[in-house]
Amino acid sequence: MKELLEAYLFVAAEPVTAADIAKSLSYHPDDVTAVLEELVCDYIARDGGLQIVRLAGGYQMATREEHAEDIARLLDPPGKAHRLSKPAMETLAIVAYRQPVTLAELESVRGVASDGVLRTLLDKKMIFEHSRKQVPGRPILYATTPDFLHYFGLNSLENLPALDIDIADAESEAVHEIEVAAGLLEA
């Protein structure tokens, strides 16, 4: 199975999950995970140009950090170099820790109109319309996507840096819900 999974990782353009592989090939998910983890170690031991990283809840083959500059130089035109703006980052941070969150809640934290930034984040597929809040007006609730995790090199929302105040605690249940939703999205 190891050779097969290595080959799959090679062709896959997105993180692959043990659950998906297990389902397609009728293996036990734990077995698949074990082999994927083995592959991660193999690649480290081999010390070659590639590594297998745990990203957005799955596994993906990637180049090694040491080669970043040269790979960027070789890729012509270079991959998208532009980064998220500060306001976008700030807004994304609030969505990430408070999700699912409405525009109004977001603006109340930032103290400034945020619809434009939100639009940008939606366009970049960092966030998505998760559901509607069950209050008058049924405002849209936004949550982060698997792309968000991928963009920041996170495996799950639990990898987000901890907040110093206990905001995170109250939200952890909601976070779990989102992860389930994010997993569904990825399928």
Next chain:
Amino acid sequence: MTVALPHLNLPDFEGPLDLLLHLVREHKVDIADIPIVLITDQYLSYLASMEERNLTLAGEFFVMAATLLEIKSRMLLPAPPKDAEGEEEGVDPRDEIAQKLLEYEQFKSLVPIMQELELERSRLFFRAESSFGTAYELPIEYGSVSAQSLLTALARVLDRADTGEHQVTSVRRHRLTLRLAMHSLLTRVAENGSEGLDFEQALSEGSPTHLDIVMLFLALLELLRQAMVRVEQEAVFAPILIFALTKSGGSLSE
């Protein structure tokens, strides 16, 4: 009273909270114990200087100014007489703004951390999308027709339409409604029965105009949606055949 203006750049401030946070930090004071008079004055002179430079300020900045002024005036008022010592002291009018500032600061402090994560991740490169798969336009499964192949067929017909010469003797308003188109398409499909109606042929009968074709195409999509017909295509580029679907043996007419 003149207050020295801190050196400020407008673009650096995301909003009133950002500016306020900057002022508070500048004075190295505790957020929970903001010197409201000083901060309010600085905040206002900042707004004034922005106006002098003809910079438009978002409304939120003025809302914050009003809030600060309100807090300031409430702090200047004598405190309500306290009951017994140790009893509730009344809420500090600065509490709400302090709470907001703390909350905002927390998220603001995440920005550099997230930028670091972003930078780290950007040092990884992955296989690019579509180095296989979609690039080849894999053949569609036999018997099923994708929206794309319907569209290709439509494009072929549209290419041929309106090319022949028509002798115009009189100009009449030609009315073709979707309902009409659906009906005529359905009738023709029913006529052809089990042989099926060739989609392209159906669209080229007579000398159809663009409008006729578009209407027939819409009619087909609508009939498909209502599950009154089904379409089949035996192979790629083979004619697309339309068959009538009789719903629970019901008749096709209306």
